[in-house]
Amino acid sequence: MSDLTHLNTRGEAHMVDIGEKQATHRMAIAEGRIVMEASTREALLAGNLAKGDALATARIAGIMAAKRTAEVIPLCHPLPLSHLDVELTALDEPMAMHCQVRAETRGATGVEMEALNGVQAALLTVYDMCKALDRGMRIEGVQLVHKSGGRSGEWNR
Amino acid sequence: MSDLTHLNTRGEAHMVDIGEKQATHRMAIAEGRIVMEASTREALLAGNLAKGDALATARIAGIMAAKRTAEVIPLCHPLPLSHLDVELTALDEPMAMHCQVRAETRGATGVEMEALNGVQAALLTVYDMCKALDRGMRIEGVQLVHKSGGRSGEWNR
Amino acid sequence: MSDLTHLNTRGEAHMVDIGEKQATHRMAIAEGRIVMEASTREALLAGNLAKGDALATARIAGIMAAKRTAEVIPLCHPLPLSHLDVELTALDEPMAMHCQVRAETRGATGVEMEALNGVQAALLTVYDMCKALDRGMRIEGVQLVHKSGGRSGEWNR
């Protein structure tokens, strides 16, 4: 038998039974960053100046992806997010855009997958917007920062 | 006006016109890794031994996500992949699972977004499978490795 | 700061926090119409006579779209509809097909977006069915008619 909860007693992938878990308030915060050339970031922020669409596009991508996490991650339970917020900020060391996503629900399982998936979609959208300038951008440090609610309690990095 | 191709002359996000581009053979290879505790990786590989479902789940997630990239990345053109391959291998320094995705199409625009999205989905699925053991896993180094086809020619990291 | 609930305190789009809202019975009714040539409507109704597929297709489109509203409207919360009904009727002044959708749920947020999205999908499907006859059809008067449940109480046009 396996230590992996996502394998059943036959060693096969399954969607874990959460039927007995309590519906409680759950929250997760995840983050990540996309490292880029200084000139790329300058172009991104300048392009954003006109109407704000460059960063808004990435935020919207993060929000929409987070809602559909269970369609992408095979063994992830569907759950209705009650709150989602995506924040993109410029980082200087290294030259990067940083993304933080906060997800909340009232349900029987946690929302860390939704938060992480939102981060990845937002950062990859930044890559898409800038890729004609700089194909070498790199997504780094995608990780959970905080998690609360449910039996396992609070977790902080 | 902006240097970002994804903003139109009004500074607004749009889906770039590729109507004049040639339909040629296009290929992209992307990679990334998820860094984890030694004990987590041991459990993952042990759990995989029984039926192979642990890594297969991640590979399938990568393939299925790559096909739907244009649903997730707002300004990405839909295109029919002609080939997709996801490879997951164990890395020791640092202790990690490495993912490489190779995507191909015959079309008017490149497939780097599909390759990168496949990498992210596969790695996030590994996170999902192992998260009960180790919430601190970290996705790193998601980047393009190679790109060929189209007017911009070949690109290698 | 903004009067728009869908912008957070930084002025950025986010999915509003509904975690504290009560799960109550919610209902919304929306309507709209598609204005067309008399001859187009005659063909639509005649075509429908054979097996009923013309109007059934539009009703099904409205139902299926309403269920997926949160995939289309970026900041809309996903919610499980408990009831949905789409009604299409002929209107004579102006010559049109009228659509009314009634949506219900038991949840923490309203269902007006689902009702409106159902109306739009049903009417656009009518457009699709008839467009070879009449490209000039026009969708008009898509609006909320009634809303009840939740803290804001009942609203009627």
Place this chain on the structure above:
Amino acid sequence: MSDLTHLNTRGEAHMVDIGEKQATHRMAIAEGRIVMEASTREALLAGNLAKGDALATARIAGIMAAKRTAEVIPLCHPLPLSHLDVELTALDEPMAMHCQVRAETRGATGVEMEALNGVQAALLTVYDMCKALDRGMRIEGVQLVHKSGGRSGEWNR
């Protein structure tokens, strides 16, 4: 038999055979507007000032919906858009936001459904953003403006 191309010889809904049609450049422009209180529009435009997210959200919704039109409209053929542009502008008579979408492809069937669906999604997203202020907004005049390419040639309103 029916005049409706979307019913087969048995009177049943089907997806029309376009196998013999030429793959040519196709373009469609559609428009519509959402009529609102002056104070609502003022709040929308003021809220947009901060970061631009209010209108960007609607533009992105229009783009993403247009790409997925064939998932919503039952008998619509899937086709890969080569270009999509969504424009939102303020109208004063009546007080409204106007939306215009231009869609292009190189394919065997037209893109008017994609353009119209993009208009509807963008306008409904504006409704969603403003609905806490004004439930009485109304979507009007959703219609095709221009269509070119294919055997049926150019069409202008």
Place this chain on the structure above:
Amino acid sequence: MSDLTHLNTRGEAHMVDIGEKQATHRMAIAEGRIVMEASTREALLAGNLAKGDALATARIAGIMAAKRTAEVIPLCHPLPLSHLDVELTALDEPMAMHCQVRAETRGATGVEMEALNGVQAALLTVYDMCKALDRGMRIEGVQLVHKSGGRSGEWNR
């Protein structure tokens, strides 16, 4: 190594390379049936009499599912259907509804998966419509009937 084309040389699932295959006209016909009590079928056909919605719903489900086959079948290539037709007829021995789907495309790979998936979705929709009357219905004989186009040529059952 494996005889299964869907496993790569490492024995891992992948999406087969079809980049070298010719884009030709491809067609597939698939069928299946749902066996039910005589009284159930009577109720289905009687319910259909009113507006035709019962069978139309199943036909539409088959069409819409066929278009999205590559989202459901992990290693199936996305391809744009150029024609799709779903036919439902009453069978008496055994008492059943029979479904036949004909799918066509012009592309580099066959459409049998689309035809089969359309059959399954239409039959399962019949199950859904009748299940309150008869939970014991059974789907049988889902199979390919005909396939043409491409290097492997014509195949008939």
Place this chain on the structure above:
Amino acid sequence: MSDLTHLNTRGEAHMVDIGEKQATHRMAIAEGRIVMEASTREALLAGNLAKGDALATARIAGIMAAKRTAEVIPLCHPLPLSHLDVELTALDEPMAMHCQVRAETRGATGVEMEALNGVQAALLTVYDMCKALDRGMRIEGVQLVHKSGGRSGEWNR
């Protein structure tokens, strides 16, 4: 009026009102099989030996499809599965692969559609993996085995 619950009093398809139903624990088990040549099954099981991907792909397809059942079956209510398990076993009489899916939720409506849809997707994925060897495979006996929870109580085949 009709005996079909999915037709409203006007004889039109609608999504039944489940607003008054109790949220209770619901479970359903469904099964089916795909009949194939002995040599095909041998190749499938041999191909599975290497890394297990052949059967894992089918299991994952079943799980992911079950979660999205309400997108495929037009009048099916969306509901969040709390548990899903897909089992594939070899049958000898007739030579086949057998699939059993067990689905559970805590909600206001049953999960038999999810279980049946999971069976169909898993079996069709087996078809896809083996179709280059054997186009004549046949899906048989897709049916409900057990259902419990809700007002209608327990049902067993």
